[in-house]
Amino acid sequence: MCELLGMSANVPTDIRFSFAGLARRGGETGPHADGWGISFYEGRGARAFHEPAPSARSELARLLRNTAIKSRIVIAHVRKANRGRVALENTHPFSRELWGRRWTFAHNGQLRGVKKWPLTWFQPVGSTDSEHAFCWMLDQLQGRWPKLPSAARLDAAVAELCAALAGLGVFNMLLSDSRTLYAHCGKRLCYLTRCAPFGTATLIDEDWRVDFAQETRKDDVVTVIATKALTRDECWTDVERGHVLTLRDGAVRILKPGARRPTRVAAPCTL
């Protein structure tokens, strides 16, 4: 299996603290030593870093945890290979262009038989079931609309495609089109929203404590989503199986199976 990390924020935000925790799980505090990757959106573009080697012992991962790259949408992944050999082309997150937007995708789980699902416009470069599933989702979206539809239509379509893929196995997933961060919980995913009044947090995987009150402004809203909680002293909320989260500017909405409209989740600061 693998672990996922995503972030959505209303201001460019430094994710080093959370990434440091995830990176240690890539071969030190966790067994996900077959590769790692991270994409930081910056406007419509993204900085992406991939290595088919353990993040816990990576010079590049060390540079990233020492460099403040500020972003409003981040997707990261540490890999424990099951389908597809350990290779750069099989290292998440994957990316493609659709409708002039850069899409990024990372997956945790297995999807039996997905490689038999036909593809038209997007083809995998590597041999993972994950990349095939990503190509299938983009193929379906391309087939529905010649250009970017409204956010509400896109949200509903992404939820529908996630439900179809989840029928094949475990489908924990993060996806972004540079505007929205989508998350689907197949089995395990949790999140938290940080906003004023900010407190402190301590990583589970190493001895690092941050006082967010020192790092933020009062209007900042940052939601972090991960396979397993990354901090020991904050309240993480489990996502229910089959639910899709849409995150824009740190705000969370939940699309439940069969529901026609999303449920807005109140951030702690607005409770």
Added chain:
Amino acid sequence: MCELLGMSANVPTDIRFSFAGLARRGGETGPHADGWGISFYEGRGARAFHEPAPSARSELARLLRNTAIKSRIVIAHVRKANRGRVALENTHPFSRELWGRRWTFAHNGQLRGVKKWPLTWFQPVGSTDSEHAFCWMLDQLQGRWPKLPSAARLDAAVAELCAALAGLGVFNMLLSDSRTLYAHCGKRLCYLTRCAPFGTATLIDEDWRVDFAQETRKDDVVTVIATKALTRDECWTDVERGHVLTLRDGAVRILKPGARRPTRVAAPCTL
């Protein structure tokens, strides 16, 4: 304008020496301070690094010049913006997937009116004429063949598309599909092939000298192509305007305008 650097080799090869020279031209020994990027192919995948900031003062570029990433195909670019603002999405090299292969493209020059050329399957994410030209090339290839054609057919098509684009202005370009490195000279491009017996070389842009005899095996063949010579004591060959070079495993073939077959360039070691 900008500067380009490409490499094709028959064994995974460390390009740090050449990249160090190029990186200094990104804001120190040259004016190309509006961004830089480099893609290292590793099998079908690629490691790509981009920053919309000067390479000469980049921590990431410093890490890359201190880390041996071995690759058989590399494309790098330092940018002096003319069309398209300084932004991550406008930073070369650009990449897309076609026929299940990862394509990478970098351009130096200006192409007047290219944005009026219609696109079907590939759309630019940023606002440069370069990315539009890249999308147009892939669109044309996608329209001709549903899957990867023979190398000879693809070579001829790439040369034809380069000639069409060169009609709009200056089109110095590097392109790869993970198998071949293509180069088109619109105005300025030069190359050299290193093979046994290997000698020494000294960078123009900094005080760095390498004895390749210590770094290589006798069968290694490495061709480096750049906008301007990177070393002071080697013999660089200018590419003629309108010529396309196809580089596979370090071997150079030249496609001249109107010629039906490529001319093989003998490497120094086979002369």
